[in-house]
Amino acid sequence: MKKFLLLVSLSIVLSSCGSIETYNEAVTKMHPVEDLQEDVDMVYKQLKRLHPRLYQFTPKETLDFKFDSLKTSIVEPMTSRTFHKELAKITKFIGQGHMSLSPPSTRFNRKQRKSRRKTKFDVSNLAFEYLDNKLIIRSAKGKDSLLVNAEVLEVNGQNPLDLMKKYKKTVASDGYNKTFYDRAVGYRFLGYYTQDNGRFDSISFKLRNSDSTFIKKYKRLPKAEKKTVVDSTKVDSLKKIEPKKKLTKAEKKAKKLKRKQKFKDYKKYGYNYSTKLYNRNLSFVGKNSTVALLKIRGFSSGKYKDFYEESFAILDSLGTKDLVIDLRNNFGGRLNEIQWLYSYLTDENFTLINKSETNSRIPLLKVLMSNSTSVITKFFAGLASPYLLTNNLLRSSKKDGQLYFKFKAAKERAPNPLNFKGNIYVLINGNSFSASSILSTQLDGSKRATFVGEETGGAYNGTVAGYYKTYELPNTKIRARIGLMHIDSKFKTSPDGYGIKPDVEILPTYEDRLNNIDTELQWVLNDIEKKK
Secondary structure (H helix, E strand, C coil), rough: CCCCCHHHHHHHHHHHHHHHHHHHHHHCEEEEHHHHHHHHHHHHHHHHHHHCCHHHCHHHHHHHHHHHHHHCCCCECHHHHHHHHHHHHHHHCCCCCCCCCEECCCCCHHHHHHCCCCCCHHHHHEEEEECCCCEEEEEEEEHHHHHCCCEEEEEECCCHHHHHHHHHHCCCCCCCHHHHHHHHHHCHHHHHHHHHHHCEEEEEEEEEEEEEEEEEEEEEEECCCCCCCHHHHHCCCCCHHHHHCCCCHHHHHHHHHHHHHHHHHHHHEEEHHHHECEEEEEEEEEEHEEEEEEECEEEEEECCCHHHHHHHHHHHHCCCCEEEEEECCCCCHHHHHHHHHHHHCCCCECCCCEEEEEEECCHHHHCCCCCCCCCHHHHHHHHHHHHHHHHHHHHHHCCCCCECCHHHHHHEEEECCCCCCCCCEECCCCCCHHHHHHHHHHHHHHCCCEECCCCCEEECCCCCEEEEEEEECCCCCCEEEEEEEEECCCHHHCCCCCCCCCCCCCCCCCCHHHHCHCCCCCCHHHHHHCCC
């Protein structure tokens, strides 16, 4: 048996090595015209089969013409990365921000991965923002903290605004909305730069900070060895080295409890180890710190039930009258979380979303059995298929020839006993997307909140998301992420294809950032004071 397992393991390793070489060759070579045209047909075929609102914003005849035009325009071989840029210019016309294409990157073998883990690339310390026709550094960690609010003049000798203009041609928004483009491309600038150029191990920025212009370079470097080096010339041989203090049993227990509480808080607040920030925070601001500020960076991590129960219990005990919910740069997440949050924001029974339009009765199996999933995933999905099939079929229904899928958020829910009865303000911008837009629609449609900021990037009338099938194109290895459900609230607006519009439009400026002024929040605090 041991020999058999050893042979199986060896065969997996050898096949993996071979597959990496084969894959890398496929994603770097020049693909023949006929292979590229085949991939155009294949991605459109998948979209027709799976996408429930394919022609919502662009008519079938127009979309057919665009895909056909792309095929006829391909007259020379291309690499996967070049082809990705051309294909993304077409798929963006579907008008669904969750639908995306990812260019392939070369893969590393085990030895290369191990080697890279021993290096660091400090450009990841930087985060960007687009304001006033400028790309600026919105945050920076460690030694680079002095670069915050610096304007980026060049990226490896290229104008960043020219790069952003190019990237926006391949980024999809929900419907006809425009605010998502500037916000998302600025916020995710390094991600789009990587998509455009592939992996890189060095980069140079020309920056302007106040009146100073300078060059800042980053390069992948070995991590510093975590060793304590003792300088023998500075050691006093006569001085007794104090032994490490031994903790008492009580001290050990206290230390253990403190560490346990720390990780418990990490889960509750959704700690992000990369940004070193909590996913959700409750604080108090304004005159006498009486206004509650609920900052939610995303609905995708952490034990949200514990957090909201704790937070709204605090608001109730303090008799808080005004609540500000900050959904700026919140790209979305779990439907169950926004349903749970909304139960604290209303005193009436509610249904967050409708049943979701879909093209499949078994969407979860479609996801798990895609050609991009691993053999191991497919194996376990096969074992679980009786349960998955039963679950999906019970949650599916058909009406007037249209299939529907019922999420938990489509069930009626009662308000939470601790529901907040005071005034609610919601801060939004072009990066308020997906689940944060669905929550905003519910709050706007029920006339529960005042919205301040910029039109959301996510559409008011719903979006195609839920489960996603990731399909890998056979020749170029580009991956297409396709949403399988149309998710919408009962509330609707006209015309279709736009986000939640703010009651008070306020756009931050570069000057605001330099002066550390949050203009949207400041307007809310002033409004609260006026109403007193």
